[in-house]
Amino acid sequence: MATQTVSMDARARAQDRRVMWREARRNGWAYLFISPFYLLYAVFGIFPVLYGLWLSFHKWDGISPMQWNAAQNYLKLLTDDIWWYTIYNTIWLFFGATVPQLCLALLLAFIINSSTIRGKDFFRAAYFMPIVCSAVAVSLIFGSMFGERYGMLNFALSAVGIPPVDWLGSAAWLKPSIAMVTVWQWTGYSMIIFLAGLQAINLELYEAARVDGARTRDVFWHITMPLLRPVILFQVILSIIGAMQTFDLPVMLAGGTQSSAPGGTDRAGLVAAVLLYWTAFKYTEFGYAAAMSFVLFFLIITFSYTYNRFQGRNPTE
Amino acid sequence: MATTVQSRPRGGGGRDRLAGPFGMAALYVVLAGGALLTAFPFYYMLVTSTHRTSEILRIPPPMWFGAALQQNYAELLDALPFWASFWNSVAIAAVHTVLVLLFCSLGGYGFAKFRFPGRDALFAFLLATLMVPGFLGLIPVFIVFRQLGWIDTWLPLIIPGIANAFGIFWMRQYIESSVPAELMDAARIDGAHEVRIYWNVIVPVIVPALAALAILTFIGKWNDFLLPLLILKEEEKYTLPVALSTLRSLRGSEIGVQILGATGAILPILVVFISASRQFISGITAGAVKGV
Numbered sequence: 001m002a003t004q005t006v007s008m009d010a011r012a013r014a015q016d017r018r019v020m021w022r023e024a025r026r027n028g029w030a031y032l033f034i035s036p037f038y039l040l041y042a043v044f045g046i047f048p049v050l051y052g053l054w055l056s057f058h059k060w061d062g063i064s065p066m067q068w069n070a071a072q073n074y075l076k077l078l079t080d081d082i083w084w085y086t087i088y089n090t091i092w093l094f095f096g097a098t099v100p101q102l103c104l105a106l107l108l109a110f111i112i113n114s115s116t117i118r119g120k121d122f123f124r125a126a127y128f129m130p131i132v133c134s135a136v137a138v139s140l141i142f143g144s145m146f147g148e149r150y151g152m153l154n155f156a157l158s159a160v161g162i163p164p165v166d167w168l169g170s171a172a173w174l175k176p177s178i179a180m181v182t183v184w185q186w187t188g189y190s191m192i193i194f195l196a197g198l199q200a201i202n203l204e205l206y207e208a209a210r211v212d213g214a215r216t217r218d219v220f221w222h223i224t225m226p227l228l229r230p231v232i233l234f235q236v237i238l239s240i241i242g243a244m245q246t247f248d249l250p251v252m253l254a255g256g257t258q259s260s261a262p263g264g265t266d267r268a269g270l271v272a273a274v275l276l277y278w279t280a281f282k283y284t285e286f287g288y289a290a291a292m293s294f295v296l297f298f299l300i301i302t303f304s305y306t307y308n309r310f311q312g313r314n315p316t317e
Numbered sequence: 318m319a320t321t322v323q324s325r326p327r328g329g330g331g332r333d334r335l336a337g338p339f340g341m342a343a344l345y346v347v348l349a350g351g352a353l354l355t356a357f358p359f360y361y362m363l364v365t366s367t368h369r370t371s372e373i374l375r376i377p378p379p380m381w382f383g384a385a386l387q388q389n390y391a392e393l394l395d396a397l398p399f400w401a402s403f404w405n406s407v408a409i410a411a412v413h414t415v416l417v418l419l420f421c422s423l424g425g426y427g428f429a430k431f432r433f434p435g436r437d438a439l440f441a442f443l444l445a446t447l448m449v450p451g452f453l454g455l456i457p458v459f460i461v462f463r464q465l466g467w468i469d470t471w472l473p474l475i476i477p478g479i480a481n482a483f484g485i486f487w488m489r490q491y492i493e494s495s496v497p498a499e500l501m502d503a504a505r506i507d508g509a510h511e512v513r514i515y516w517n518v519i520v521p522v523i524v525p526a527l528a529a530l531a532i533l534t535f536i537g538k539w540n541d542f543l544l545p546l547l548i549l550k551e552e553e554k555y556t557l558p559v560a561l562s563t564l565r566s567l568r569g570s571e572i573g574v575q576i577l578g579a580t581g582a583i584l585p586i587l588v589v590f591i592s593a594s595r596q597f598i599s600g601i602t603a604g605a606v607k608g609v
Contacts, residue, residue, distance in 0.1 A: 033427030036480035044477040048454030125594040134540040136558040137579035150374035
């Protein structure tokens with residue numbers, strides 16, 4: 001009797017061990033399956049960021065030995081007028097392009113989401129087309145449409161009596177031009193994301209509100225907007241990150257990558273990522289450029305955090 | 318209750334009914350106007366690539382197709398190795414996409430269907446990396462590529478992103494919600510190898526998610542500009558966007574040639590997108606909403 005219990009215990013334990021061993025072997029496979037990301041991210045993600053931080057405290061042209069520079073790069077940045085002007089341009093483009101783009105996208109998403117609108121698929125696809133296009137190719141097309149004397153846009157304006165504008169050649173109009181192309185290219189994408197958020201809202205909530213006699217406006221402010229808030233928050237934060245490192249469109253519309261003076265007339269189109277590229281790879285000031293990238297990162301975090309705090313408060317509560 | 322719902326005008330009961338008949342007409346005008354503004358540059362692109370500069374700069378500008386397509390095409394081939402760049406872009410994007418599908422589906426499967434110590438922390442870390450902007454490591458990663466001897470090769474464009482956080486997250490969401498555990502348990506009882514289970518049981522079920530990720534990855538890589546601009550030195554290795562970025566200085570005057578080059582980069586992708594737009598958009602939508 002007693003010996004039988006012991007042997008049953010032993011058998012159960014052996015069974016347990018077999019199960020655990022099988023579990024461990026299976027887990028081994030799971031670790032193997034997910035390991036490529038961590039290996040690649042260690043080499044091409046974490047290491048470069050840490051190395052970049054180290055680099056930002058050095059003076060280095062990429063070839064000769066690095067010189068320890070303490071915080072000189074950061075101190076120099078604080079008083080670098082060109083750098084702060086590129087930050088101004090970048091923020092200008094955020095408010096001049098990204099914010100209108102997001103508002104427009106939200107408006108279009110509301111309209112298309114309305115149950116009485118037909119042809120939803122068509123409109124979604126039509127508005128989405130620009131985002132699948134290469135920014136370089138897009139800037140060649142708009143570069144021609146923005147031509148000063150004979151461009152399509154000035155021709156259209158002249159039809160309603162507006163004198164021609166030097167879109168890409170004048171310091172005053174370069175940023176608005178970049179903003180227009182950005183809005184053209186990105187509105188559809190944001191709209192799709194907002195639309196997805198709207199369609200995920202449970203229809204029964206609307207039903208219940210209607211049954212309780214809520215008006216359209218109340219439904220909008222007390223059901224739609226609060227439920228859409230996480231989606232908006234998500235999209236705005238991603239847009240801040242994207243806008244602060246925008247490169248392709250500004251560099252191409254402001255004279256291209258082979259231009260000797262980046263940013264076009266009076267550097268009006270010079271954004272942070274373009275100056276960073278030029279500083280590192282044309283002027284070969286790697287340490288200084290690395291410091292720029294960390295200041296830019298700090299600004300992104302600050303803006304995202306501020307926005308998060310700002311939108312985190314619920315106006316309907 | 319039921320009669321209340323039925324007596325309501327069609328469609329009015331669900332989401333917001335925005336406006337009366339006149340309001341509806343106005344909304345359609347807004348939507349159609351926006352769609353026209355969105356589509357016009359594409360029409361302009363097709364028309365302008367068939368004209369010479371002298372015609373393009375006429376007032377009014379040409380609004381219908383011209384006869385200079387062949388001449389522009391010949392000059393485009395003179396100005397840059399268009400087809401070499403085109404096939405370089407195809408090759409890089411295709412190889413990258415195939416590897417992304419393999420490694421991201423494996424990673425997503427690992428996170429979705431296994432319980433192992435540290436899983437949640439590892440996944441949280443993976444999500445956090447999505448918030449790190451790309452330029453932060455741009456300069457040092459260039460040095461890393463230089464140390465590896467990867468400058469002026471395609472490897473930096475193909476390899477680093479093959480197991481990326483977005484793709485793994487995407488595949489995990491799909492596998493978690495649409496692959497029943499019984500499928501794998503049945504295979505395990507039959508004694509199938511884990512690799513076999515992945516290939517024979519998981520992969521066939523996740524084809525829709527793989528397709529959406531494939532289109533997304535291919536388009537992103539096709540349009541990639543900054544990294545190939547940094548890495549590629551010899552003209553015969555250029556991708557299409559890098560080759561096109563030299564057009565302005567090479568052939569500054571011939572607008573039709575530039576636009577034809579742009580058409581070569583845009584049209585193939587646009588055709589792919591339009592033929593698969595429904596799956597593509599619903600794919601993005603699913604990923605976006607679940608991601609919040």
